[in-house]
Amino acid sequence: MQVPAPFEYQRAGSVDEAIALLARSGGDARLVAGGHSLLPMMKLRLARPETLVDINGLSDLEYVKVDGDEIAIGAMTRHVGVLESAVLAEHYRIFAEAERVIADPLVRNRGTVGGSLCQADPSEDLSAVFAALKGRAVIRSASGTRSVDLRAFHLGPYETVVGDAEIVVEVRVPIRPHTGSAYEKVERRAGDWSVAAAGAFVQLRGDTIDDVGIGMTAVGAAHFTCEEAEDSLRGGPVSPEAIDEAARICGQRCNPSADQRGPVDYKRHLVSVLVARALTRSVARARGEAA
Amino acid sequence: MRVTLTVNGAETTADVEPRLLLVHYLRDVLGLTGTHWGCDTSNCGACTVWLDGVPIKSCTTLAAMADGHEVRTVEGLASEDGLDPVQQGFVEEHGLQCGFCTPGMMMTARALLDRIPDPDEATIREAISGNLCRCTGYENIVRAIRWAARHEAERTSEEAAV
CATH class of the missing domain: 3.30.465.10 (Uridine Diphospho-n-acetylenolpyruvylglucosamine Reductase; domain 3)
Incomplete structure (x- = not known):
């Protein structure tokens, strides 16, 4: 049976009260909202706050x-x-x-x-x-x-x-006009964490990429992004080649770990595929096409 | 700490440790063992109950967090008129084998049908994706939920005719 270590339970009725309760505990308190990350961590003793401040009332x-x-x-x-x-x-x-x-x-x-x-x-x-x-x-x-x-x-x-x-x-x-966005994730089974995942938005001005954002998770990307890949696209024309190049950069620059979800070279390849798909669908959506 | 929860319409109160999980409050304090305690990691969904009308995993919710709130468990599904159509559907379509996942499945299914009275198969499978069954391959569970949806639609149209 997994149960958390003992702690003191407090309820906050307002943001100010939550802050006051946190301040009073001097670093030994944690806020609990849904609890679906924190409570499992507490069961495993990976987190062990002395006080839980419940903010579900906010x-x-x-x-x-x-x-x-x-x-x-x-x-x-x-x-x-x-x-x-x-x-x-x-x-x-x-x-x-x-x-x-x-x-x-x-x-x-x-x-x-x-x-x-x-x-x-x-x-x-x-x-x-x-x-x-x-x-x-x-x-x-x-x-x-x-x-x-x-x-x-x-x-x-x-x-x-x-x-x-x-x-x-x-x-x-x-909010960005003339923009499309998309998310692509590969998981081993329903509800699992990503093997790799990538999201993007593309803002168009005619056939030029006015602005672009790329996000990645589970693959050790610094700050969950890759600015070098974004820079390679921004201000340039939309083309499959430009998207493939940006996706290649993402695969190269991220820093995945080998684990039970796959080896490093596979994850890099997967990142490139997912980034390209997310960018391609973002472009189509920015143009108002079904994607 | 003292907590007061409304469970299946009845007020309950007890002195508990803050770390007591809702699933253990229901099973060990109240003796409502219909809610099953499975993986303990919010994966399997055997512990699914409703909190203020929303299905949640009670192994990952503190009893303290449910203090002052309404909980509905599988014991609260049937009414004086008999089994809930979801329960009857599991009977009719053989929606269980070992039965361990069944209470959680039914709580999720009831919430689904309250929101979407006539869900297609894909919608049902998505809705129960947080409830794991290791026996049935899900086929009969999906049929059971479809049975309940059909049955409720028929009953509604009969009532409308009267």
């Missing part, structure tokens, strides 16, 4: 909405909320495509956007999505609010810039 952080020229996603939005969001379906199909292959429907009923990002698992899918879209996290502390580019959010596996007495309250993504 339903005011559960939303997806257009806010100015950005989409704002509340940190307590459940995966199912992202999957079924009409706003995200309209602007970025990458979200639903990624969510459909995150864990399973029961886990998606519970797990949250903020929790997924803060867990900072190196194989987590939304990290690749937000890296591709160049989103930013809004982080609150007692002294105020700051905003961090998602590409600078992760310090490494299971490590983020979020401080001991801080809470991610929102993630924001710019």
Whole structure:
């Protein structure tokens, strides 16, 4: 039987209260939202907080909405909320495509956007999505609010810039006209972590790539992206050759580990295939074609 | 800590450790052993119950997190009128062999049919993808859920005719 080590349980009724409870615990407390990353870690003693601060009551952080020229996603939005969001379906199909292959429907009923990002698992899918879209996290502390580019959010596996007495309250993504996006993931079986996964957006101006973002997960890509590949595409004409070259760069520059999901050379090859597919479908969608 | 949960419509209360998982609260504190305790890692779905109307895995939820909330287990499926159509479907279509996954399967299926009364096979398979069965190959489970959907549609049209 797997049970967590003993801890003190607190409930936060507001963001301010959550921050105060975290501050009082001096680094020994963790926030629990859906709990589908943290509780398994606690069962295995890979995490052992002395205090759990339950923020499931913060339903005011559960939303997806257009806010100015950005989409704002509340940190307590459940995966199912992202999957079924009409706003995200309209602007970025990458979200639903990624969510459909995150864990399973029961886990998606519970797990949250903020929790997924803060867990900072190196194989987590939304990290690749937000890296591709160049989103930013809004982080609150007692002294105020700051905003961090998602590409600078992760310090490494299971490590983020979020401080001991801080809470991610929102993630924001710019709305881009004439844009398509897509996500491609290969997993061994339904609900598993990726062998490799890649997401992209492409913004077109005529037949020129105005802007592009590429995200990857599970393959050791620095900051879940590859700027060199993006730079190779940006400002140039759309062509299968340009996409293949960018995909090749991604496969070359990522840093996968050999494990039970496959050897390194296979994963590099897979990254190139998935990046090319994600870019190709993004272009088609940006043109308004079915893809 | 003291927790109070509404389980299948009845208020329950107990002194528990904060680390007590919801599945163990249901089975060991309340004696509701219909909810099965399987993999302990939120993979298998045998422990699926509803929390505030939403199916979740109770091995990965603390009883403390459910404090003040409503839980529905497989014991809460049948009504005074008899078995829920989902339960009857599992009987009619032989939707189980060993029965270990069945309570979780049925809780997921009931939630699916409440949202989508007439799901196609792909929708059913997607909905139960978080509930693992090692006996049936899923064929009869899908048929059982389809049976429930058909049966409910017929009953609804009969009621409308009356």
